[in-house]
Amino acid sequence: MMASRNQNRAPRSPSSKRGDGDGVPLDKRRRVGAGVGKTAGSERKPFGSVNKKLEAAASSADASSKDASESSCIEFTKEEVEALVNEKAKMKRFDLKGNLEATTELNSRLKLCLKWCQKREEGHVEEESKLRNDLESYQKRCEDTEVEMRRVEEVSRTTIVELTKENASLKEKLSKEESEKLAAVESYRKEHEARIALETEKASLSKELEEANKKVIYDQSLASLDAVTNNNLKAYNESLQQYSAKLHSDLVTTRNLLQRVEQEKAAVVENLSTVRGHKQSLQEQLAISRVSYLITLDINVFNKCQASQDEAVNMKHSLVTEVKCLRGDLQQVRDDRDRQLAQVQDLNAELLKYQENTGKSQAELDVLISKAQLLEETCSSHRKQISLLEQKLTAANEKSKTLDMTAAEARTGFEEQRRIVSELQERLADAEQQLLEGEKLRKKLHNTILELKGNIRVFCRVRPSLPDDARADTQVVTYPSSLESLGRGIDVMQNGQKYPFTFDKVFSHDASQQDVFVEISQLVQSALDGYKVCIFAYGQTGSGKTYTMMGRPEAPELKGLIPRSLEQIFQASQVLMSQGWKYKMQASMLEIYNETIRDLLSPNRSSSCESSNAPGKQYNIKHDANGNTHVTDLTVVDVSSIAEISSLLRQAAQSRSVGKTQMNEQSSRSHFVFTLRIYGVNEGTEQQLQGVLNLIDLAGSERLSRSGATGDRLKETQAINKSLSCLADVIFALGKKEDHVPFRNSKLTYLLQPCLGGDSKTLMFVNVSPDPSSVGESLCSLKFAARVNACEIGVPRRQMNLRPAIAAVDSRLSYG
Numbered sequence: 018m019m020a021s022r023n024q025n026r027a028p029r030s031p032s033s034k035r036g037d038g039d040g041v042p043l044d045k046r047r048r049v050g051a052g053v054g055k056t057a058g059s060e061r062k063p064f065g066s067v068n069k070k071l072e073a074a075a076s077s078a079d080a081s082s083k084d085a086s087e088s089s090c091i092e093f094t095k096e097e098v099e100a101l102v103n104e105k106a107k108m109k110r111f112d113l114k115g116n117l118e119a120t121t122e123l124n125s126r127l128k129l130c131l132k133w134c135q136k137r138e139e140g141h142v143e144e145e146s147k148l149r150n151d152l153e154s155y156q157k158r159c160e161d162t163e164v165e166m167r168r169v170e171e172v173s174r175t176t177i178v179e180l181t182k183e184n185a186s187l188k189e190k191l192s193k194e195e196s197e198k199l200a201a202v203e204s205y206r207k208e209h210e211a212r213i214a215l216e217t218e219k220a221s222l223s224k225e226l227e228e229a230n231k232k233v234i235y236d237q238s239l240a241s242l243d244a245v246t247n248n249n250l251k252a253y254n255e256s257l258q259q260y261s262a263k264l265h266s267d268l269v270t271t272r273n274l275l276q277r278v279e280q281e282k283a284a285v286v287e288n289l290s291t292v293r294g295h296k297q298s299l300q301e302q303l304a305i306s307r308v309s310y311l312i313t314l315d316i317n318v319f320n321k322c323q324a325s326q327d328e329a330v331n332m333k334h335s336l337v338t339e340v341k342c343l344r345g346d347l348q349q350v351r352d353d354r355d356r357q358l359a360q361v362q363d364l365n366a367e368l369l370k371y372q373e374n375t376g377k378s379q380a381e382l383d384v385l386i387s388k389a390q391l392l393e394e395t396c397s398s399h400r401k402q403i404s405l406l407e408q409k410l411t412a413a414n415e416k417s418k419t420l421d422m423t424a425a426e427a428r429t430g431f432e433e434q435r436r437i438v439s440e441l442q443e444r445l446a447d448a449e450q451q452l453l454e455g456e457k458l459r460k461k462l463h464n465t466i467l468e469l470k471g472n473i474r475v476f477c478r479v480r481p482s483l484p485d486d487a488r489a490d491t492q493v494v495t496y497p498s499s500l501e502s503l504g505r506g507i508d509v510m511q512n513g514q515k516y517p518f519t520f521d522k523v524f525s526h527d528a529s530q531q532d533v534f535v536e537i538s539q540l541v542q543s544a545l546d547g548y549k550v551c552i553f554a555y556g557q558t559g560s561g562k563t564y565t566m567m568g569r570p571e572a573p574e575l576k577g578l579i580p581r582s583l584e585q586i587f588q589a590s591q592v593l594m595s596q597g598w599k600y601k602m603q604a605s606m607l608e609i610y611n612e613t614i615r616d617l618l619s620p621n622r623s624s625s626c627e628s629s630n631a632p633g634k635q636y637n638i639k640h641d642a643n644g645n646t647h648v649t650d651l652t653v654v655d656v657s658s659i660a661e662i663s664s665l666l667r668q669a670a671q672s673r674s675v676g677k678t679q680m681n682e683q684s685s686r687s688h689f690v691f692t693l694r695i696y697g698v699n700e701g702t703e704q705q706l707q708g709v710l711n712l713i714d715l716a717g718s719e720r721l722s723r724s725g726a727t728g729d730r731l732k733e734t735q736a737i738n739k740s741l742s743c744l745a746d747v748i749f750a751l752g753k754k755e756d757h758v759p760f761r762n763s764k765l766t767y768l769l770q771p772c773l774g775g776d777s778k779t780l781m782f783v784n785v786s787p788d789p790s791s792v793g794e795s796l797c798s799l800k801f802a803a804r805v806n807a808c809e810i811g812v813p814r815r816q817m818n819l820r821p822a823i824a825a826v827d828s829r830l831s832y833g
């Protein structure tokens with residue numbers, strides 16, 4: 018933007034202070050010439066070499082055209098020219114011819130010299146125009162380069178923003194992917210663990226199942242064995258029962274036999290007792306017979322009786338033998354019976370035992386069967402569980418495979434993202450490098466442009482019409498539409514006469530706060546680069562100075578240059594931190610009211626306080642050798658954020674001296690000076706810098722005749738106009754390069770001395786009201802601004818001429 022303004026700049030006049038083409042300033046060359054002339058005049062040395070040249074040329078002057086061209090090639094030094102000019106023809110009293118010749122010869126030499134001078138002059142003019150063209154083309158190149166650099170910077174910035182965004186989103190994506198991957202890995206690990214646990218469980222269950230199967234088989238074999246044993250036992254039992262029954266029947270038979278034998282024995286015993294009774298009776302009969310035999314002497318009968326006795330004895334013997342036999346038989350039967358009974362008892366005991374055993378085995382078998390059933394149930398449930406687990410395992414395996422695949426995909430994606438990120442980082446680093454280089458180039462170009470333009474520039478801003486403004490048929494303020502003046506020209510009509518002005522930039526009434534800020538943002542940036550920057554607003558009361566400088570901070574769109582500049586400074590300082598810069602910032606705010614400095618941040622100063630400052634405070638302005646300005650006892654606050662500054666600005670705004678004037682409801686009755694000191698250190702490059710940003714809202718100039726002020730207001734107005742008049746004096750003295758510049762004539766000019774006369778980059782806003790009734794004041798302000806614009810103050814110098822119309826009215830510039 019600055020470049021384009023420069024493009025339209027008026028061409029430098031031939032009377033510019035630059036040299037006439039040979040690179041040596043004219044005044045310097047003149048001084049050299051004068052010195053030589055003096056020497057030549059005082060010493061009057063003969064001009065050996067030139068005379069020889071001239072004589073040679075003169076002698077062949079009219080010989081041929083070749084000689085003429087040769088004579089035109091003769092070169093003169095300054096001394097020779099001076100000598101020739103000072104030379105007088107040597108006249109002899111009575112030698113008219115000789116005198117004529119000498120005069121002619123001198124004339125011809127002078128003519129040659131004149132020719133040479135003319136040629137040299139032409140050469141110089143040509144060279145000058147060439148240099149001018151060069152300069153213009155250089156300026157154009159600079160502007161092109163600046164535009165290109167801006168574009169590159171813009172592109173780089175956008176790229177960086179995009180890359181940063183992309184990087185952030187990629188990082189976010191990456192972290193998301195990583196967390197997903199971690200979650201996947203975690204779930205895979207869990208699945209794996211679960212799988213291992215399941216496998217172990219499965220193995221243990223399989224083992225258990227195997228054991229249970231074995232046990233079942235064993236139990237089954239045991240059960241079958243038991244069944245076999247049971248069957249055997251049953252069979253045995255049956256056989257035993259049969260045997261027992263047989264034994265019973267045998268026993269019954271034996272008993273019957275025994276009974277019969279007993280009966281027989283009883284019969285035998287009875288028989289025997291009968292026999293015994295018979296024997297007894299026989300014995301008795303015998304005894305009686307014996308007695309009778311004796312008595313009656315019948316021996317036959319006795320014999321008979323003897324025979325019958327013998328027979329009875331024989332019978333008795335046979336019966337005894339038979340009884341013995343029967344007894345033996347009986348004993349044998351009894352023994353058999355006892356044995357069989359014992360056998361039966363044994364068998365019974367065995368049967369009982371067996372039955373007991375069988376019962377036990379049956380119970381055991383039942384227990385085993387129930388156990389086997391239970392085990393089978395457990396096995397089947399285990400089998401089910403195993404199949405379920407197997408299903409789960411397959412699912413888990415599949416999931417694990419999918420996860421593996423996803424993890425692999427995520428890994429490749431991650432690798433890809435990492436590659437992209439590293440590529441982006443490289444690109445970002447490249448872009449940052451480019452940006453750094455661009456930034457360096459920008460600074461260089463910006464400074465070069467500022468050098469070319471001069472270190473004080475003037476922007477003009479016209480406020481929109483307000484309801485209270487006077488109405489007029491024609492517009493007082495207009496803007497030329499010619500290409501040359503577009504955006505830089507402003508025309509003011511007064512009494513039918515047009516007064517044209519040109520500034521570095523002209524903002525019409527519809528320019529927004531942002532439009533204005535864009536134009537000064539580079540300048541503000543310079544403060545961070547270590548420059549002293551001063552921006553001040555000048556203009557009649559009610560023309561929009563406070564609106565331009567401070568605006569309405571509560572409405573973002575309407576914020577003025579001060580809050581916007583500070584925001585930029587803080588934002589840019591944050592960006593520069595990435596390049597190793599660390600900044601410390603200190604803010605102070607003062608007002609100059611009736612030629613008195615007031616500390617707007619003093620803790621002792623209450624809001625809307627009209628009284629002077631805290632007692633004992635000495636607000637003296639001091640300039641050090643480095644061109645830094647300090648105000649003693651002034652409150653300086655360390656600030657590190659825009660919020661802090663905003664609160665300080667609010668505090669200062671409340672403390673500022675404001676009053677109502679005929680021209681402005683809320684008129685600033687003092688000069689407001691905001692100072693931000695910026696100390697920067699780059700730990701990487703060991704660079705240090707100290708920048709200063711001065712943002713000044715001057716009190717409004719006002720014609721006493723119009724203001725209608727009286728009393729304190731009159732005093733205020735006089736003080737304001739006096740200090741502004743001092744400002745004008747300083748600027749004019751600087752413009753005229755006067756030895757004495759009256760900086761000390763007012764507090765304002767003394768405070769601004771380093772900005773106006775030093776190495777600061779200074780920008781003046783001239784605020785103009787479109788109100789037809791203020792046209793006089795507007796013209797006054799614009800004339801003053803034009804004068805400032807035409808001044809070369811500080812170093813480097815600025816090449817700029819006043820436009821004629823402005824020059825004509827300059828002399829009428831005054832205040833109050």
Ligand SMILES: Nc1ncnc2c1ncn2[C@@H]1O[C@H](COP(=O)(O)OP(=O)(O)OP(=O)(O)O)[C@@H](O)[C@H]1O
Nearest residue numbers: 480481558559560561562563564681684685716717
């Ligand atoms: N560009 C603009 N757009 C809209 N309103 C504006 C503009 N400039 C000034 N104004 C309005 O004009 C009025 C006067 O402006 P301001 O107070 O800024 O003038 P000033 O030059 O600071 O006056 P003083 O020197 O008396 O303090 C205010 O109401 C302000 O809002």
